[in-house]
Amino acid sequence: EVQLVQSGPEVKKPGESLRISCEGSGYSFTSHWIAWVRQMPGTGLEWMGVIFPSDSDTRYSPSFQGHVTISVDTSISTAYLQWSSLEASDSAIYYCSRLTSGVAELDYWGQGTLVTVSS
Amino acid sequence: DVVMTQSPLSLPVTLGQPASLSCRSSQSLLHRDGNTYLTWFHQRPGQSPRRLIFKVSNRDSGVPDRFSGSGSGTDFTLKISRVEAEDVGVYYCMQGTHWPPLTFGGGTKLEIK
Numbered sequence: 001e002v003q004l005v006q007s008g009p010e011v012k013k014p015g016e017s018l019r020i021s022c023e024g025s026g027y028s029f030t031s032h033w034i035a036w037v038r039q040m041p042g043t044g045l046e047w048m049g050v051i052f053p054s055d056s057d058t059r060y061s062p063s064f065q066g067h068v069t070i071s072v073d074t075s076i077s078t079a080y081l082q083w084s085s086l087e088a089s090d091s092a093i094y095y096c097s098r099l100t101s102g103v104a105e106l107d108y109w110g111q112g113t114l115v116t117v118s119s
Numbered sequence: 120d121v122v123m124t125q126s127p128l129s130l131p132v133t134l135g136q137p138a139s140l141s142c143r144s145s146q147s148l149l150h151r152d153g154n155t156y157l158t159w160f161h162q163r164p165g166q167s168p169r170r171l172i173f174k175v176s177n178r179d180s181g182v183p184d185r186f187s188g189s190g191s192g193t194d195f196t197l198k199i200s201r202v203e204a205e206d207v208g209v210y211y212c213m214q215g216t217h218w219p220p221l222t223f224g225g226g227t228k229l230e231i232k
Binding site: 035044045046047049050059061062095097099100103104105106107109110111112 | 154156158160167168169170173174179209211213215216218219220221222223224225226
């Protein structure tokens, strides 16, 4: 069974750094792109970027380029989303999702990680 | 980037009645490989999105057959033949033909009247 299990909720202060994770299981982790999607309170879904675990090829949405970093550790089948300096506007739920092999379709989703940034 | 526009924003439906949700793209979603990468997701309150339909009209495993997807080019529809209580939530369409980026519609919130 394909599963994406994300790390738990985080409460941080503006300016702090953060890394959240997404562990894949039940499939060949290196064969599928992993996407990160943001959902701000009461709003819709925004694609942030993707990474291909096999070679760490990474693509970012221009809206997020330079503000977040997507990475992967294939030895533990885990993808990461990190910030070096959080802002209050980063408060949101972050989802990881798997792309179907070879095509740009999201099939399986993690349970989401709630990030709260507040002074 | 391709812009995805969903309507209506909110859809009140009586239990047992049909529902029709629209999704329009700013460019044709027909890929050069002959496929159209238009996906529908359903998100219940407090839950992750769940994929219902891929490549316009293919239902995912476990999705009831009261859900159907149709359309081509720039105009797509998700239909629910008889709405049940568990169908409430927000429905999103997403295109993967012209990526990156992957782009989502703004969502249609289905509620029971």
